[in-house]
Amino acid sequence: MALRPILIAPDPRLKEKSKPVEGPVTDEHRRLMDDMLETMYEAPGIGLAAIQIGEPLRIIVMDISRDDEPKAPRYFVNPEILWRSEELFAYEEGCLSVPEIYDDVERPARVKLRYLDYNGKQVEDDCDGLYAVCIQHEMDHLAGQVFVDYLSPLKRELVRKKLAKQRKLADEDEG
Numbered sequence: 481m482a483l484r485p486i487l488i489a490p491d492p493r494l495k496e497k498s499k500p501v502e503g504p505v506t507d508e509h510r511r512l513m514d515d516m517l518e519t520m521y522e523a524p525g526i527g528l529a530a531i532q533i534g535e536p537l538r539i540i541v542m543d544i545s546r547d548d549e550p551k552a553p554r555y556f557v558n559p560e561i562l563w564r565s566e567e568l569f570a571y572e573e574g575c576l577s578v579p580e581i582y583d584d585v586e587r588p589a590r591v592k593l594r595y596l597d598y599n600g601k602q603v604e605d606d607c608d609g610l611y612a613v614c615i616q617h618e619m620d621h622l623a624g625q626v627f628v629d630y631l632s633p634l635k636r637e638l639v640r641k642k643l644a645k646q647r648k649l650a651d652e653d654e655g
Contacts, residue, residue, distance in 0.1 A: 481511075481518040484533040489578045489626055489643055498529070498536045498622040500558050505600035509539065513555050513598060516541045521551075525576045527614045529621035532577050540618040544610050559595035559619055562604070564588035571613045573627045579646065581639050585630045587616045 487494055501509060512535060520528040520541055530539040540556040569589035574582045590608045593615060597603050607615055617627055628639045 481514045483522055484515050484519045486519065486523065486528075486532055486576050487534055488647075489628070490640070491577075493534055493536070494531065494577055494621070494626060495624045496531060496536045497624045498531050498538045500538050501596075505557050505596055505598070509537075509557065510598060512537070513539060513541055513557075517543070517553050517555075520576070523576050526610075527618045528576060529618045531621050531624075538622050540615070540622070542614055542618065544614055555598040556593075556615070556618075557596040557600070559593055559615065559622075561591050561616070561619065562594055563592040565590040569609075569613065571610070573613065573617055575617070575627050577621075578626055578628055578639065578643065581628065581642065583628070583631055583635060585613075585617075585627050587613060591616065 527542040530537045542554045545552040565588045567589040570584045570586045573585045593605045
C-alpha cells in the first residue's frame, strides 16, 4: 500500500467525470483501493473517491466507524443510486480536497445503492444517516462536483478566498 497525494480544490481534475470500471474488479483495482484507504486514514477522513488522488475511475472507499470502534472499511466500484428519499437531511460536511472548510449540505436522507465490492461481488444497500450523506458526497466527486458547489454563491466565494489564502501560505512555507 502507498500513500497518494490528495488533489486540493480548485485543481481542475476534481471537475472531471470519472469513468466506470470496465470488466471485473482486478488486483490492480484492489491495489488502488488499498492505497486510497491508507491515504484516507492518514489524512484523516471517512471517505475518498479515486478522482481525489487523480484516478478518474468510479471507485470510492469509506469508513464511517467512530474512533472508539474497530475499523470498518467499505469499498464501492461503479456505485449507482437506485432510489432517493424525498425526505432531506442536513449535515455539516467537510472534504479532504477542500481542507478546513465545513458547511451544512442538505441531501436525501436515505438512498438505495448498488455497487461492486472489493472482490467484485454485486451488492445492494439501503443507506441512511452518515452512510447516506457520505456515499452521496463521494459520488458527487465521481460526477465532478465538490460539496461547496451546493453552497450559495456568496459562501462559495468566501471558500475560494480562504483556499487561495491557504495556498499562498503553503507556497510561502515551501519558499
